[in-house]
Amino acid sequence: MSQYESSVKHIPFSQERVYAKLEDLNNLELIKERVPEDKVKELTFDRDQATIEVPTLGKMTVRIVEREVPKCIKLEAVGSPVPGNLWIQIIPDGPEASKMRVVAKVEVNFMLRGMIEKPMKEGLEKLAEGLSHIQY
Numbered sequence: 001m002s003q004y005e006s007s008v009k010h011i012p013f014s015q016e017r018v019y020a021k022l023e024d025l026n027n028l029e030l031i032k033e034r035v036p037e038d039k040v041k042e043l044t045f046d047r048d049q050a051t052i053e054v055p056t057l058g059k060m061t062v063r064i065v066e067r068e069v070p071k072c073i074k075l076e077a078v079g080s081p082v083p084g085n086l087w088i089q090i091i092p093d094g095p096e097a098s099k100m101r102v103v104a105k106v107e108v109n110f111m112l113r114g115m116i117e118k119p120m121k122e123g124l125e126k127l128a129e130g131l132s133h134i135q136y
Contacts, residue, residue: 001084002113004120006102006128013136015098018090019070021136025050031130049078056119062086083107088131102128 011018021027025045032043042053053059065085066074076085084106093099102124108116 001105001107002117004104004106004117004124006124009100009128009132010093011098011100011132011136012096013098014096015090015092016070017136018098018100019073021134022088022090022131023064023067023069023073025064027134028131030134035130050075054123082112100128100132102131 024047026047028045028050035043038055040052040054042051042059044051049061049063051059051061060080061078062075063078064073065076066072068074071090073088074085075087077083084104087103087105089101089103091099104120104124106116106120
């Protein structure tokens with residue numbers, strides 16, 4: 001299994017506020033306007049599930065499978081030809097600030113690893129950046 005990580009993002013809101021917003025995926029509707037239309041065809045959410053369609057990678061759905069209040073939200077790919085999961089990790093950084101990192105683990109063979117490494121890293125970084133700019 002290959003692991004990809006975003007850089008750590010600093011958020012000027014408490015860990016509890018960040019977690020409370022992210023544990024309901026409906027709240028990710030706020031980042032929709034930040035996503036370039038030429039990069040994403042479709043982006044839909046409900047409380048426990050998000051679906052994204054990217055021209056180069058196709059359609060992918062992730063579902064929340066575990067919530068560790070207030071520090072981590074674990075999601076897994078649903079119906080994907082490539083098994084994988086995504087973790088949103090949130091740690092406190094003082095009383096009114098926190099840090100966040102997005103981690104993806106994907107089960108791909110050696111040949112595919114080289115093809116998806118750059119898009120995965122870029123995608124995780126953009127996701128983490130978008131999440132860090134939400135008003136929590």
